[in-house]
Amino acid sequence: MSTTENAIASAEAHSAHNYHPLPVVVASAEGAWMTDVEGRRYLDMLAGYSALNFGHGNRRLIDAAKAQLERVTLTSRAFYHDRFAEFCTELAALCGMETVLPMNTGAEAVETAVKTARKWGYRVKGVPDGMAKIIVASDNFHGRTTTIVSFSTDPEARADFGPYTPGFEIVPYGDLTAMREAMTENTVAVLIEPIQGEAGVLVPPAGYLPGVRELTRERNVLFIADEIQSGLGRTGKTFALDHEGVVPDMYVLGKALGGGVVPVSAVVSSADVLGVFRPGEHGSTFGGNPLACAVALEVVAMLRTGEYQQRAAELGDHLHRELGLLTGGGAVEAVRGRGLWAGVDIAPALGTGREISEKLMEQGVLVKDTHGSTIRIAPPLVISKEDLDWGLDRLRTVLSA
Numbered sequence: 001m002s003t004t005e006n007a008i009a010s011a012e013a014h015s016a017h018n019y020h021p022l023p024v025v026v027a028s029a030e031g032a033w034m035t036d037v038e039g040r041r042y043l044d045m046l047a048g049y050s051a052l053n054f055g056h057g058n059r060r061l062i063d064a065a066k067a068q069l070e071r072v073t074l075t076s077r078a079f080y081h082d083r084f085a086e087f088c089t090e091l092a093a094l095c096g097m098e099t100v101l102p103m104n105t106g107a108e109a110v111e112t113a114v115k116t117a118r119k120w121g122y123r124v125k126g127v128p129d130g131m132a133k134i135i136v137a138s139d140n141f142h143g144r145t146t147t148i149v150s151f152s153t154d155p156e157a158r159a160d161f162g163p164y165t166p167g168f169e170i171v172p173y174g175d176l177t178a179m180r181e182a183m184t185e186n187t188v189a190v191l192i193e194p195i196q197g198e199a200g201v202l203v204p205p206a207g208y209l210p211g212v213r214e215l216t217r218e219r220n221v222l223f224i225a226d227e228i229q230s231g232l233g234r235t236g237k238t239f240a241l242d243h244e245g246v247v248p249d250m251y252v253l254g255k256a257l258g259g260g261v262v263p264v265s266a267v268v269s270s271a272d273v274l275g276v277f278r279p280g281e282h283g284s285t286f287g288g289n290p291l292a293c294a295v296a297l298e299v300v301a302m303l304r305t306g307e308y309q310q311r312a313a314e315l316g317d318h319l320h321r322e323l324g325l326l327t328g329g330g331a332v333e334a335v336r337g338r339g340l341w342a343g344v345d346i347a348p349a350l351g352t353g354r355e356i357s358e359k360l361m362e363q364g365v366l367v368k369d370t371h372g373s374t375i376r377i378a379p380p381l382v383i384s385k386e387d388l389d390w391g392l393d394r395l396r397t398v399l400s401a
Contacts, residue, residue: 003037022361022368029056032383034366043391045360045367047380049197050229050341052260054302055382061259061298068294076285087293090300092268094238095251099274101267102288106228106254107143109265112282113191113224113252114147116267118167119276121188125220132188135221137173141198142191142226154198174204176211183215189222190215194240197229200374201336201343209244216249222273223248228265232256233381236313236339238303243338249273259299264292308381312339315388319377322392331399333373342377343370346399356398363394 001009007025027037032055034042047053054061068083075081088100101116103109117134121127136142138153149157150164158164169187171178173196190212196202216223225248230240233256237243250273254265267274286292302308316339323342326332333345346356353369360367360375367375379388 007037022357022366024361024366031055031057032380032387040364042361042364042366043379043383043387043394045365045377045379045391047378048260049255049368050232050234050378051255051258053233053256053381054259054299054308055380056260058259058382060302061261061295064294064298065261065291068291071290073291074286074289077283077288081290081293083290083293083297084288087288087297087300090297091253091257091266094300094303095253095268096247097251097268098271099269101269101274101277101282102292103265103267103284104263104286104292105143106252106265107145107148108284108287109228109252109254109267110142110148110191110226111145112267113189113226113250115282116250116269116274116276117189117191117222117224119281120222120273121186123276124272125188127186127188131186133167133169133184133186135169135171135179135182135187135190137192137196138170139173139196139199139202140193141196142193142228173199173202174208176208176215179212180215183219183221187219187221189224191224191226193226193230194244194246195230195235195338195341197341197376198370200345200371201341201376203336203338209241209246213246213248222250224250224252226252228252228254230341232299233303233308233312234339234341234378236316237309240338257296257299258292259295261295262292264296266296312381315381315383315385316340318385319388319392322389323377326396326399337377340379340381340383344375344377346373346375348373350399359398359401360394363398365391365394 004025025037026034028035032044034044091100092098103112118132121132136151142148147165149161151168152158169182171182213223225241227239231253250269252267258264323335331347331350333347336343353373353375356375357367357369369375
């Protein structure tokens with residue numbers, strides 16, 4: 001057996017089979033490139049589902065982490081530490097908000113947003129105890145905790161994990177009329193992704209997001225934007241909502257906030273909304289730890305320059321222009337997305353998304369499939385135009401074959 005085969009066999013024998021990875025074993029990475037245990041190089045066109053927006057081994061982020069590793073990595077929230085206030089202040093300013101509640105993973109941040117909305121509904125809006133409702137969209141992906149899968153419409157994520165948590169109303173994504181009809185006096189929040197990533201990079205109809213903002217404000221309902229995948233530069237703006245000029249009541253952030261170095265997530269909102277919590281009502285031992293804050297502070301500083309957003313916008317225009325040329329020839333049925341983020345629907349006759357991903361891997365390009373026939377393209381924002389074109393050429397080769 002080869003080194004790769006041995007590594008995969010060992011992993012399969014001793015780990016739970018909750019993922020179905022492509023058969024590549026990565027040993028090192030830099031920028032937009034990864035190298036496997038046998039020395040083969042691959043262009044990363046997935047970027048850890050946007051966790052690696054700034055590339056593998058980004059020097060600024062690694063240096064920030066190394067410097068903090070020499071000082072202090074964890075205090076728990078039993079004590080203050082000297083990076084915490086700066087992190088909260090700078091992230092709140094980036095979001096145009098006032099208050100930050102730091103966590104670790106995206107799913108934790110979504111759970112935090114759900115708890116915040118319910119407590120706000122009871123303490124501020126006056127919803128009767130136990131009656132709070134949150135409206136979500138079909139085909140959503142917000143994580144895999146028991147509460148979150150309770151409002152998923154994906155059988156793979158949901159099946160066999162009941163009993164399910166009540167308190168959620170599911171409406172079609174992009175349908176403002178359905179959302180309006182689902183609202184009652186007990187509705188405390190609308191939780192949506194401005195662009196649905198796992199569903200295939202679905203961009204809602206023009207006017208939908210401003211309509212959600214207007215409706216939620218009119219009905220005294222919190223607008224919670226899950227920008228875990230879509231935020232922090234991916235779409236060519238700091239947030240995907242920026243394309244529509246919309247500011248929510250609450251941002252849910254993760255993935256790229258940790259720069260691909262450490263898991264960092266956060267809920268960012270007003271002091272009035274996050275002010276509903278009292279000591280002991282919610283927390284995390286690792287949330288807002290010194291190492292996480294040091295890395296995330298560097299991420300915020302990098303985003304403040306605007307260079308990564310501009311790069312994603314310019315290269316994203318090129319990406320979508322080139323992908324658009326593939327439609328109409330029978331190989332690609334549709335292309336969606338914004339910035340350096342695209343969902344590409346492959347004609348079923350050519351193979352499944354998984355099969356196309358495997359063929360691209362053989363060509364030295366790493367992507368991932370979703371929902372059967374769709375592949376997702378989301379390279380690090382630091383990718384060069386030459387490397388992006390090289391990856392697109394490999395895609396053309398696979399589709400033409």
